[in-house]
Amino acid sequence: MAGLSISSVTKRFGETEVLKGVTLDVADAEFVSLVGPSGCGKSTLLRIIAGLEDPTSGDIAIDGKAVTGTRAADRNLSMVFQSYALYPHLTVAENIAVPLRMRSLSAVQRLPLIGPFLPGAKEQRSEIATAVQSATEMLEIGPLLDRKPGQLSGGQRQRVALGRALVRDPAAFLLDEPLSNLDAKLRVQTRAEIAQLHRRLKATFIYVTHDQVEAMTMSDRIAVMMGGEILQCDAPSVIYEDPSNIRVAEFIGSPKINILPVELANTEMTLFGRVLGYITEAAQAGIYQLGLRPEALKLTQAAPVVTGTVAHMENLGSEVYAQIALANQTSRVTLRAAPAERRNLRLGAEVGLGFSLKDGLIFDADGKRQRRVEVAVTHEREVA
Amino acid sequence: MTRDIWKHLILILGAIIVLAPFYMMLSYSFKSPGEIDRGTGGFFGAQEMMVDPRCVKLRDPNRDEIAAAAPQYPGRSDSEIRNAIMAQAEIDCSTRPVVFNYTKAFIEAPLLRYLLNGLIVTASIFFIQVLVALPAAYALAKLKFWGREAVFGLVLFCLLIPVHAIALPLYIMLAKVGLTNTYVALVVPWTISVFGIFLMRQFFMTVPDDLIDAARMDGMTELAIVWRVMLPTAIPALLAFAIFSIVAHWNDYFWPRIVVTGSRDLFTPPLGLREFKGDADGSFFGPMMATATIIVMPLIVAFLVAQRRFIEGITLSGMK
Ligand SMILES: Nc1ncnc2c1ncn2[C@@H]1O[C@H](COP(=O)(O)OP(=O)(O)O)[C@@H](O)[C@H]1O
Numbered sequence: 119m120a121g122l123s124i125s126s127v128t129k130r131f132g133e134t135e136v137l138k139g140v141t142l143d144v145a146d147a148e149f150v151s152l153v154g155p156s157g158c159g160k161s162t163l164l165r166i167i168a169g170l171e172d173p174t175s176g177d178i179a180i181d182g183k184a185v186t187g188t189r190a191a192d193r194n195l196s197m198v199f200q201s202y203a204l205y206p207h208l209t210v211a212e213n214i215a216v217p218l219r220m221r222s223l224s225a226v227q228r229l230p231l232i233g234p235f236l237p238g239a240k241e242q243r244s245e246i247a248t249a250v251q252s253a254t255e256m257l258e259i260g261p262l263l264d265r266k267p268g269q270l271s272g273g274q275r276q277r278v279a280l281g282r283a284l285v286r287d288p289a290a291f292l293l294d295e296p297l298s299n300l301d302a303k304l305r306v307q308t309r310a311e312i313a314q315l316h317r318r319l320k321a322t323f324i325y326v327t328h329d330q331v332e333a334m335t336m337s338d339r340i341a342v343m344m345g346g347e348i349l350q351c352d353a354p355s356v357i358y359e360d361p362s363n364i365r366v367a368e369f370i371g372s373p374k375i376n377i378l379p380v381e382l383a384n385t386e387m388t389l390f391g392r393v394l395g396y397i398t399e400a401a402q403a404g405i406y407q408l409g410l411r412p413e414a415l416k417l418t419q420a421a422p423v424v425t426g427t428v429a430h431m432e433n434l435g436s437e438v439y440a441q442i443a444l445a446n447q448t449s450r451v452t453l454r455a456a457p458a459e460r461r462n463l464r465l466g467a468e469v470g471l472g473f474s475l476k477d478g479l480i481f482d483a484d485g486k487r488q489r490r491v492e493v494a495v496t497h498e499r500e501v502a
Numbered sequence: 503m504t505r506d507i508w509k510h511l512i513l514i515l516g517a518i519i520v521l522a523p524f525y526m527m528l529s530y531s532f533k534s535p536g537e538i539d540r541g542t543g544g545f546f547g548a549q550e551m552m553v554d555p556r557c558v559k560l561r562d563p564n565r566d567e568i569a570a571a572a573p574q575y576p577g578r579s580d581s582e583i584r585n586a587i588m589a590q591a592e593i594d595c596s597t598r599p600v601v602f603n604y605t606k607a608f609i610e611a612p613l614l615r616y617l618l619n620g621l622i623v624t625a626s627i628f629f630i631q632v633l634v635a636l637p638a639a640y641a642l643a644k645l646k647f648w649g650r651e652a653v654f655g656l657v658l659f660c661l662l663i664p665v666h667a668i669a670l671p672l673y674i675m676l677a678k679v680g681l682t683n684t685y686v687a688l689v690v691p692w693t694i695s696v697f698g699i700f701l702m703r704q705f706f707m708t709v710p711d712d713l714i715d716a717a718r719m720d721g722m723t724e725l726a727i728v729w730r731v732m733l734p735t736a737i738p739a740l741l742a743f744a745i746f747s748i749v750a751h752w753n754d755y756f757w758p759r760i761v762v763t764g765s766r767d768l769f770t771p772p773l774g775l776r777e778f779k780g781d782a783d784g785s786f787f788g789p790m791m792a793t794a795t796i797i798v799m800p801l802i803v804a805f806l807v808a809q810r811r812f813i814e815g816i817t818l819s820g821m822k
């Protein structure tokens with residue numbers, strides 16, 4: 119088990135710069151998710167950590183030792199691939215044993231027919247068998263040991279791939295979207311199992327996903343990647359509640375955060391020409407963006423901040439999401455309501471919305487979070 | 503419905519055209535020379551006892567032998583003794599045509615030797631072709647290196663070169679180093695098969711990159727990946743290539759004819775067929791066809807055994 123450190127890694131494929139200077143430190147036994155939209159360079163970064171790809175510049179260190187130039191096999195990392203990448207001609211048991219056989223048996227000892235009779239081979243082989251045995255017990259795939267990958271379901275293949283990864287006790291696990299080929303139900307189940315596995319092994323995990331739910335539920339920290347950069351790396355709650363960038367705020371959270379344009383002038387913050395509050399600290403006047411999570415919006419009849427009509431509703435049972443088309447605006451906002459409030463929400467009904475500015479996140483025009491803009495909440499005393 | 507009937511009619515017609523020579527070959531290998539000449543006897547021939555004229559001729563006694571046999575025929579003239587010996591010879595030399603044809607095939611020429619030569623040559627060629635083609639195909643399909651596309655272009659270009667065009671230079675080169683009339687001359691020119699490289703490269707393209715990366719993570723070297731991962735997954739394609747390669751070199755007449763000039767010990771089966779060509783009595787079609795049948799039999803058996811996987815390989819069905 120070991121920590122990992124990635125410092126200013128860049129990667130170019132020809133003219134395109136896929137990674138633009140990524141720096142990330144992963145502590146020993148930490149579970150870090152790399153999350154971001156498709157094509158943002160997550161897999162490339164993971165492959166660079168694994169040693170399957172060379173960075174154009176920058177360094178990787180495992181347990182404090184620089185590994186640039188070290189061959190993938192010698193970094194002692196395990197990788198689980200999206201397609202599982204099991205050897206189709208080997209049985210489950212043989213698949214899981216491959217990394218151990220490659221490591222502990224010499225080339226001669228691995229030979230078929232004569233290999234098993236060479237001195238020392240017998241003990242090695244029984245050690246390997248024991249290790250395979252304990253891995254399969256942990257993953258509950260004992261009955262499958264003699265099958266070929268072609269005879270397994272997706273979920274079973276996934277477990278075998280995990281088994282092959284954990285059997286050799288690696289410095290860290292690298293997982294590249296390991297759940298994306300599973301159906302929704304199995305995904306939820308396996309998600310929990312991987313998280314448990316992490317707690318049990320106390321190993322370092324780097325987990326690549328484009329699914330924010332996976333990232334939110336499993337990780338110690340989430341690194342949000344976009345366009346070849348890590349925008350923010352923090353605990354899931356911090357990423358959600360205190361994003362440092364509007365792209366992070368928009369990527370994490372479902373339904374998406376509502377963004378409304380606000381204007382700051384003469385210490386007044388206005389939304390659609392209406393004063394929301396007064397800033398307490400000097401900030402540059404201009405256009406800002408106000409981010410409001412769906413749960414920050416409240417249905418209100420008395421003194422609503424904005425009004426609109428219900429354009430679309432999604433009832434999930436435990437909660438209701440309503441899209442409200444704002445009066446006199448082209449934009450829509452999404453509101454999360456409790457089921458009890460459903461009777462106020464009919465398609466086409468006029469509703470008023472209020473919110474507390476304390477729940478709002480303010481970003482500048484470039485999308486950078488403006489933490490210095492403190493707003494004195496005053497909107498309850500307003501002109502109607 | 504009618505379209506199906508047409509389809510089948512056309513396919514049957516095609517099958518007849520393809521099978522007709524084999525039918526003739528097999529039928530002739532059963533018949534007596536007379537039946538072959540007259541075109542009678544149906545597929546199997548009547549299988550009436552026939553006399554092997556050559557065998558009889560060999561038994562024709564000379565003066566000494568008649569003298570030696572005289573005590574057995576007391577009081578007969580020399581010509582009577584000769585007639586008696588000849589009558590006995592005709593009885594001894596009469597066989598069923600099918601037995602005659604097939605025994606002749608093995609006696610007239612050292613067919614077993616030729617078959618063994620064929621086996622040695624085709625097996626060595628195929629073995630070395632695989633040894634060369636698999637790593638080459640792997641590099642062309644899965645490794646990134648400068649000039650890869652150009653090298654693959656050259657491979658495609660080499661597919662266009664007919665073997666006959668380079669036969670003469672090859673022969674001269676082999677002659678200069680004194681390798682004609684050796685197994686080496688029969689094998690070495692064929693050991694690099696661009697077709698094999700091309701076929702395997704196309705198959706390797708369908709192998710997922712993740713599988714190779716997984717093997718690298720597991721500690722395999724590039725060569726280990728070729729033999730431990732790519733080879734086992736490529737068995738169907740390899741079988742397809744094996745059929746092409748083995749059929750081509752087992753049946754090759756052209757190249758062995760060029761480089762084997764002296765010793766019959768190096769004859770491959772097709773060269774062996776020549777033994778029956780242009781015989782003075784001109785009636786050796788039966789044994790010749792029997793030889794031909796024996797020569798093609800290993801290929802047909804091999805194909806039938808590997809048929810299903812062979813078709814898999816031809817269609818280059820990759821894996822998921
Ligand atoms: N071997 C390669 N050659 C050229 N471009 C590549 C290569 N690998 C990845 N890319 C490009 O790099 C970008 C990032 O890819 P990837 O890391 O796979 O994204 P992600 O895993 O986040 O979806 C993509 O635009 C992809 O087209």
Ligand SMILES: [Mg+2]
Nearest residue numbers: 160161162294
């Ligand atoms: Mg990816």
